[in-house]
Amino acid sequence: MNNLPLAQEVLRTGAADDMDVVVLDYEARFLRRRKLRSQAGLSFVVDLEKTTSLDDGDALGLSDGVRIAVRAAPEEVLEVRGSLPRLAWHIGNRHTPCQICADHLVIQRDPVIRHMLEHLGADVTETVRPFTPEGGAYGHGRTHSHEHGHTAHAD
CATH class of the missing domain: 2.60.260.20 (Urease metallochaperone UreE, N-terminal domain)
Structure with a gap:
């Protein structure tokens, strides 16, 4: 190398x-x-x-x-349709990465989360597509910790 x-x-x-x-x-x-x-x-x-x-x-x-x-890269994901604000809240409450589209949500395939969403009345479809979830409120990309610095809190 x-x-x-x-x-x-x-x-x-x-x-x-x-x-x-x-x-x-x-x-x-x-x-x-x-x-x-x-x-x-x-x-x-x-x-x-x-x-x-x-x-x-x-x-x-x-x-x-x-x-x-x-x-x-295209990957196995779930497209989620239904009451998007409510469904997004439950997805976020489980710290599951989520891509937010105008008429649906996209998450990685997960049978447990799928079952929960269907129980909440969601229409869930398996598909293969690029997955580009939201980054997070406190910085660019994934937020595995709550760091302060060049964030919304910085000014």
């Missing part, structure tokens, strides 16, 4: 249509250090200062000047 270019910079909304691409599912987009291979076959090492949640549309800046677009 010593001779591979390093990706040490995340460029938010930095992806362009003419860039090489790395396609990662939701879990794989949460990383600090990992060897990746782009769709064009370029191997590189992501070596970020801290564990970071990458979003679809971000780009990784490599040490040799190349930029690699990050795209969300």
Whole structure:
């Protein structure tokens, strides 16, 4: 891995249509250090200062000047329809990542959460699509802890 270019910079909304691409599912987009291979076959090492949640549309800046677009991979998810505010509350109350769309919610496949949602009257459909859940109120990406700093609390 010593001779591979390093990706040490995340460029938010930095992806362009003419860039090489790395396609990662939701879990794989949460990383600090990992060897990746782009769709064009370029191997590189992501070596970020801290564990970071990458979003679809971000780009990784490599040490040799190349930029690699990050795209969300299709994965098994549940589309949830019904009383969205109520259903979203129950999903959030269980700290389940959730993508909010105009007429439905999207969560990762989970039989226990599915059963709960159906019990609440939701129409739940299994599908495969990119999963890009909301990041969180206290910072960009996943929020596994309540950190203060450059957040809504900072000013």
